[in-house]
Each structure stands twice: as C-alpha cells, then as structure tokens.
Amino acid sequence: MKKITIAIMIIGIFLAGCSAQSSEQAEKEYKIGIMLSDAGLGDESFNDSAFQGLEKARDELGVLFDYKEAPDGNYEEKLTELVEEKHDLIIGLGFSVKDALESVAKQYPEQQFLLIDEKSELENIISLTFKEQEGSFLVGMVAAMASKTGKIGFVGGVDTPLIHHFEMGYIDGAKYYNPDIEVVSEYVGSFDDSEAGSAIAAGFIENGVDFIYHAAGFSGFGMIKKAEEEGIFAAGVDSDQFFIAEKAVVTSMLKNVNTAVFQIAQTLQEEGSISEKSYLFGLSEDGVGLAPIRNITLTAEQQAAIEKAQEEIVSGKITVASEKENSQ
Numbered sequence: 001m002k003k004i005t006i007a008i009m010i011i012g013i014f015l016a017g018c019s020a021q022s023s024e025q026a027e028k029e030y031k032i033g034i035m036l037s038d039a040g041l042g043d044e045s046f047n048d049s050a051f052q053g054l055e056k057a058r059d060e061l062g063v064l065f066d067y068k069e070a071p072d073g074n075y076e077e078k079l080t081e082l083v084e085e086k087h088d089l090i091i092g093l094g095f096s097v098k099d100a101l102e103s104v105a106k107q108y109p110e111q112q113f114l115l116i117d118e119k120s121e122l123e124n125i126i127s128l129t130f131k132e133q134e135g136s137f138l139v140g141m142v143a144a145m146a147s148k149t150g151k152i153g154f155v156g157g158v159d160t161p162l163i164h165h166f167e168m169g170y171i172d173g174a175k176y177y178n179p180d181i182e183v184v185s186e187y188v189g190s191f192d193d194s195e196a197g198s199a200i201a202a203g204f205i206e207n208g209v210d211f212i213y214h215a216a217g218f219s220g221f222g223m224i225k226k227a228e229e230e231g232i233f234a235a236g237v238d239s240d241q242f243f244i245a246e247k248a249v250v251t252s253m254l255k256n257v258n259t260a261v262f263q264i265a266q267t268l269q270e271e272g273s274i275s276e277k278s279y280l281f282g283l284s285e286d287g288v289g290l291a292p293i294r295n296i297t298l299t300a301e302q303q304a305a306i307e308k309a310q311e312e313i314v315s316g317k318i319t320v321a322s323e324k325e326n327s328q
Contacts, residue, residue, distance in 0.1 A: 029063075029064055030088045030089075030268050031063070031064045031065065031088050031089075032064070032066075032087055032088065032265060033082035034065065034068070035067075035075055035091065035092050036050070036094075037097060037191075038191045039217045041067070043218050043221075044239065044244060046255070046257060049255070049257040050091070050093050050258065051067065053262040053265070057261070057262050057266070061266060062269075066082070066085060068081060075097050075100035075101070076103055076104055080107075083108050088273075089113070091113070094116065097118075098118045101120070102120055102122055105122050109123070110124070115127050116129075117162060126276065128264070130255055130260075131165070131282030131287065131322070132165035132166050132215070133168055133172070134320050135283065135289055136173065136213070136215075137172050137309065138290045138306060138310060139169075140183075141174065141177045141306055142250060142293060142296075142306070143235065143250075144178040146210075146296045149209070149210045150182060151184070151207070152209060152212070154167050154170050154213050154214070155223045156216055157188055157189075157214075157219055157220070158189060158190065163215050167185055167324075168322055168323065169321065171183045172321045186200050188200060191217030194225075195222055197218075197220055197221065200223065201223040202226055202230070205226070211234070211250070215253075225244070228245035233296070234248045236249050236253070238257065239252065239255075242292075249295070250293060251292065253288065253290065254290065255287070260279070283313055
C-alpha cells in the first residue's frame with residue numbers, strides 16, 4: 001500500500017511539473033523579426049504573403065512580430081537591429097538576404113534564424129525552401145490550354161537557380177499538355193523594375209505571345225498590367241494576383257509563404273524553439289498550388305488533366321524539371 005501511495009505521489013509531482021512547464025510556455029510571448037526582401041512590403045507577392053502569415057500568427061497565436069526593410073540593400077544593419085530587439089526567431093526572406101544573414105548569424109551564434117528560399121549550412125540557421133517547379137507546372141498546363149497562338153512567355157526577375165524552378169516547371173507543364181507549344185523566356189535583371197517588366201511583355205506580344213507568366217516580383221506587376229492593356233492573358237506568382245489586372249490574370253502560382261511562416265510560428269510557440277534544420281514545401285505539403293482559374297473556362301477534360309497531373313506529381317509519377325541543363 002505504501003509503495004502505491006509513493007508511486008501516485010511521484011506521478012502527481014511529474015504531472016504538476018509538466019503542467020507548470022506547459023503553462024509557462026503558453027504564457028510566454030514569443031517574438032519573431034523578419035527582414036523583408038528586395039521589393040519590400042506592398043509587392044502584392046512574396047513579401048506581402050510572408051507578412052500575412054505573421055499577421056495570422058499574431059491574431060490567432062498571440063505571437064508578436066516586427067519587420068525591417070532595406071531599400072538601400074544594407075540587410076546586415078537591419079538584421080543586427082532585429083537581434084538587438086531580442087526576438088526569439090529572426091527570418092531572412094529571400095535568397096538576396098542570405099549573405100547578410102549568415103554574416104550576422106556568425107556574430108550571434110545563440111540567436112536562431114530562419115532563411116526562406118535558400119539553404120545555409122550554419123548551425124543556427126534553419127532553411128525553408130519550396131518546390132516552385134511543381135506549382136509552375138500546373139500554370140504551364142493552363143497557359144497551353146488558354147493559348148490560341150501556340151506561343152507563351154515567361155518573365156523572370158534575376159537569372160538565378162531559384163527562378164529557374166519557376167521557368168522550367170512552367171515549360172515542363174506547357175509541353176506536357178501540348179508538346180508543340182513554343183515558350184519564350186526573358187529576365188529583367190531586377191525584382192523591382194515594373195517598367196522593364198512591361199517592356200519585355202510588349203516585345204513578347206509583338207511576337208505573337210498571348211499568355212505570360214512571371215516570377216519577377218514587382219517587375220512582374222508591369223508585365224501583368226501590360227498584358228491587360230494589350231488584351232492577352234497572364235499568370236501571377238506567389239499570391240493570387242487577379243486583382244492587379246482582372247481582365248488578364250487567369251490564375252497564379254501560389255507559393256504559400258504565409259502558410260509556411262504561420263506553421264513555423266506555431267512550432268515556435270508550441271516547442272519554444274525550432275528543432276528541424278530544414279523544411280521543403282511542395283504540392284503535397286500545401287506549399288505551392290494554383291489560384292482559382294478565371295477569364296477562361298476549362299473543359300471537363302482539361303480540368304481532369306490538371307487534377308491528374310497534380311496527383312501524379314504528389315505521388316512521384318511525374319518528376320518536374322527545376323534546373324536548366326547548362327546550370328547543373
């Protein structure tokens with residue numbers, strides 16, 4: 001009887017300790033800082049999506065956050081400010097932030113960082129990347145279905161391996177549906193030059209392109225507006241960009257940065273820190289996808305083809321190209 005009583009007391013003490021720990025963790029206000037990428041807030045794309053994820057974490061989880069922009073490109077200074085503000089996690093958004101993030105991470109080895117859209121080998125940096133090629137494959141299929149001229153276009157921001165994911169997936173998807181489709185590509189050289197994006201789109205249109213997809217940040221904003229002005233179709237990226245040009249945008253490749261950021265915030269709140277070294281979000285993880293299709297009406301056969309392709313990408317039956325041969 002005495003042994004049973006002692007055992008019950010031990011269990012009670014253990015449960016009380018767990019309860020106190022859980023209560024303490026629930027009461028702690030976790031803080032996340034984010035360093036936005038080139039185009040900054042208001043790009044109606046990548047940055048805005050991440051910001052929305054943090055807003056959701058604030059509203060639903062009580063996680064506090066602050067953000068920094070560096071229009072002059074001095075990411076290191078702003079990242080240092082975030083460290084000094086004592087955030088539990090600091091996010092660097094975009095591959096352009098990588099060098100500065102790694103520099104600051106080396107100076108503050110006890111600080112935990114998250115790098116989105118690139119990979120780092122540093123111990124205190126978690127890497128989070130996406131399979132952009134999988135969502136872009138579906139956009140390519142839609143483009144091939146919508147095109148009347150048999151010629152579609154792609155506008156990239158900066159010519160990097162990351163943006164190749166979008167381009168190659170788009171080409172793969174278009175040719176999967178129509179092997180004879182012609183795809184032309186051009187890079188702006190910047191993610192924040194809407195006039196240059198517009199000029200590239202104008203050149204495409206003059207050469208018979210009637211559907212354009214972009215992975216060019218704010219440069220793509222100019223492309224989409226030019227598509228609407230000239231009466232052709234376009235596809236947005238990262239978030240649903242239909243409202244930029246409601247007569248032109250057929251769909252968008254959803255890169256659910258908001259979903260990923262919210263999940264990271266949720267893990268931080270529940271566990272107190274992030275234990276995983278890396279994350280990879282594709283179709284199966286709801287990391288990428290397709291926005292609602294507007295401005296065209298797909299046949300039942302076309303809709304079924306898209307659904308089948310999505311299932312086969314998730315199952316691994318279809319492997320989507322993500323790199324150019326000459327860049328491997």
